[in-house]
Amino acid sequence: MSFRAAFFAVLLPLFTATSHAAPTSASADAQLNERGRSILAYFHQLQASPELKVISGQFCSFGLDARLEAPEKIFQTTGRWPAVISADYADFKNNRLETRTPNTLLLAYWRAGGLVSVSAHFNNPARAEGGGLKEKGPKLTELLVDGTPENQRWVHQLDAAAAGLQELQAAGVVVLWRPFHEMNGGWFWWGAQPPADLIKAWQHMFNYFTQTKGLHNLIWVYGPNKGEHLADYYPGDRYVDLIGLDAYTDNVDAEHIKGYADLAAVNKPFGFTEYGPHGASNPPGDFDYRRFLTGIEKDFPRTRFFLSWDMKWNPAENKFAREFYTDPRVITRADLPAGLAGDEPPDTLENWRAARLAHLTQSDGWLSLIGRHLLQPGKNSLGTGADNTIKLAAGPSALGTITVTADKAVFDPAPEANAQINGLPAPSTELIYRGETPTVVTFGPASLQVMQRGDSLYLRVKDHTAARLKDFAGLDYFPADPSWRIEAQWIPFNPPHQLNITNVLGQTSPEPSPGKAVFTIDGHSYELLPIDEGDDELFFVFTDLTAGKETYEAARFLYTAKPKEGKIILDFNRAYNPPCAFTPFATCPLPPKENALPIRVTAGEKKYRGKNGTAEAQ
Numbered sequence: 001m002s003f004r005a006a007f008f009a010v011l012l013p014l015f016t017a018t019s020h021a022a023p024t025s026a027s028a029d030a031q032l033n034e035r036g037r038s039i040l041a042y043f044h045q046l047q048a049s050p051e052l053k054v055i056s057g058q059f060c061s062f063g064l065d066a067r068l069e070a071p072e073k074i075f076q077t078t079g080r081w082p083a084v085i086s087a088d089y090a091d092f093k094n095n096r097l098e099t100r101t102p103n104t105l106l107l108a109y110w111r112a113g114g115l116v117s118v119s120a121h122f123n124n125p126a127r128a129e130g131g132g133l134k135e136k137g138p139k140l141t142e143l144l145v146d147g148t149p150e151n152q153r154w155v156h157q158l159d160a161a162a163a164g165l166q167e168l169q170a171a172g173v174v175v176l177w178r179p180f181h182e183m184n185g186g187w188f189w190w191g192a193q194p195p196a197d198l199i200k201a202w203q204h205m206f207n208y209f210t211q212t213k214g215l216h217n218l219i220w221v222y223g224p225n226k227g228e229h230l231a232d233y234y235p236g237d238r239y240v241d242l243i244g245l246d247a248y249t250d251n252v253d254a255e256h257i258k259g260y261a262d263l264a265a266v267n268k269p270f271g272f273t274e275y276g277p278h279g280a281s282n283p284p285g286d287f288d289y290r291r292f293l294t295g296i297e298k299d300f301p302r303t304r305f306f307l308s309w310d311m312k313w314n315p316a317e318n319k320f321a322r323e324f325y326t327d328p329r330v331i332t333r334a335d336l337p338a339g340l341a342g343d344e345p346p347d348t349l350e351n352w353r354a355a356r357l358a359h360l361t362q363s364d365g366w367l368s369l370i371g372r373h374l375l376q377p378g379k380n381s382l383g384t385g386a387d388n389t390i391k392l393a394a395g396p397s398a399l400g401t402i403t404v405t406a407d408k409a410v411f412d413p414a415p416e417a418n419a420q421i422n423g424l425p426a427p428s429t430e431l432i433y434r435g436e437t438p439t440v441v442t443f444g445p446a447s448l449q450v451m452q453r454g455d456s457l458y459l460r461v462k463d464h465t466a467a468r469l470k471d472f473a474g475l476d477y478f479p480a481d482p483s484w485r486i487e488a489q490w491i492p493f494n495p496p497h498q499l500n501i502t503n504v505l506g507q508t509s510p511e512p513s514p515g516k517a518v519f520t521i522d523g524h525s526y527e528l529l530p531i532d533e534g535d536d537e538l539f540f541v542f543t544d545l546t547a548g549k550e551t552y553e554a555a556r557f558l559y560t561a562k563p564k565e566g567k568i569i570l571d572f573n574r575a576y577n578p579p580c581a582f583t584p585f586a587t588c589p590l591p592p593k594e595n596a597l598p599i600r601v602t603a604g605e606k607k608y609r610g611k612n613g614t615a616e617a618q
């Protein structure tokens with residue numbers, strides 16, 4: 001994994017860089033793609049604002065019947081397009097999932113600048129012939145037993161849905177994915193089952209989609225029905241991005257839409273995941289949609305998005321649709337920030353700084369690190385108890401053991417430790433630490449994984465309730481200065497040099513350096529040597545005379561596009577601190593002697609003014 005992928009892999013154009021502490025916008029999927037993080041950040045930004053602004057949404061029917069008819073009628077009636085459209089993969093006529101027709105309209109709407117959502121009314125896995133949506137299905141836990149007919153049918157449906165979502169991912173589309181909706185009600189086969197069973201099924205789907213299927217374009221939406229037990233089925237913060245409730249009623253008030261307080265207590269952006277006037281069937285089409293906004297503002301003030309159902313629940317099929325859609329509190333497609341969907345957002349310094357801030361404040365980011373421990377050959381016992389080989393800063397007294405041999409590390413959980421892998425109880429398992437997807441063991445709010453540094457294995461431990469994350473003090477920068485965006489001459493090495501890079505553990509490794517950037521400041525010539533990580537950028541680790549005073553003492557990082565026509569752009573406004581500036585538990589590279597600049601580079605990120613890692617390094 002490149003330093004870019006590890007340290008700086010998001011784009012959130014809606015957060016502004018600031019020296020003040022900022023709210024986190026962590027995604028459930030730690031590998032959610034850049035555009036997905038940008039969209040999720042937008043929801044968080046709206047939620048953090050005291051001003052009532054709600055993202056408009058419209059359902060566009062099921063499977064082969066999915067059409068843009070409803071949003072088109074809204075546009076014809078109001079002159080506005082909904083910000084979001086939604087379709088469902090269910091093909092009720094053929095008892096299967098149909099993804100092609102919904103994806104066609106979703107992709108078109110995305111390319112026009114709108115956001116998209118997908119749900120799926122899955123067939124009952126107890127029925128070999130499909131269908132059975134409103135029959136009592138098998139226990140949800142039976143779907144997770146490998147090899148049973150129910151499991152095979154369930155996984156077949158997951159594969160079909162994943163194929164449709166993968167098609168959208170390949171086209172660059174981010175999806176608001178809303179599974180198991182209205183699970184607290186008894187009308188669908190998955191509904192009104194024991195909450196713990198639904199949570200297991202949700203977490204299984206989450207891990208299957210993100211890890212097995214490689215889906216990293218999904219924003220996960222939790223949507224129970226109004227009434228009781230709304231929060232009982234909540235799968236946990238690590239598995240949900242947005243929350244809401246489904247409600248069909250003319251009376252948009254706390255008396256008729258119960259359960260809001262339970263969901264509002266969850267620290268996620270809230271909305272009406274489905275709304276329709278009158279009731280769940282046969283709406284007359286005479287609802288004054290202005291009442292929906294009035295009710296939200298009075299009794300549901302955290303609401304920041306809604307999805308109207310189709311047919312006569314559609315605002316355009318009711319009264320005062322134009323007044324509703326032109327109300328400044330309603331966000332339409334034209335109101336969405338440029339670049340949120342459709343074309344890529346511009347690569348501005350403001351967006352770059354916003355991405356930097358958002359990545360650093362993720363719940364599983366560098367600020368969540370609470371431990372780095374050397375694994376010794378043989379058996380290593382883990383836990384918070386004093387008698388363990390490795391004493392953890394969080395978790396049970398005895399978590400288990402990791403046995404290290406010549407080529408593997410095997411984790412054996414302790415009884416009652418409640419350790420999990422992929423959302424399921426952890427068995428004795430080999431922990432993968434090579435490649436892009438290491439095995440992650442979770443226990444409560446904490447997690448661990450094995451990493452290799454040189455010839456040694458280390459244990460990396462994170463906690464999304466870590467003090468450094470909660471107490472983050474924000475980022476400071478030198479003022480943006482165009483003069484520090486320098487066009488340098490590129491002198492290639494033939495063959496490439498080997499640049500010796502030493503990390504904070506004292507381990508040195510040779511890295512390929514394809515050339516050097518030579519530039520002039522005030523009549524004096526300087527040069528920097530990059531590392532080539534194999535992608536479309538070069539990575540510089542450097543220091544200068546501001547180090548230890550205005551900037552972090554060890555190093556700063558800088559990525560640049562690869563050279564063109566003998567030139568390379570060094571934009572020092574985008575120089576930033578390594579993770580070691582914030583935590584003593586990261587393993588950062590140090591600058592080679594060739595990259596110690598004898599000048600003051602007064603651009604880019606300054607020294608972290610909060611509690612950093614250097615003074616506490618172990």
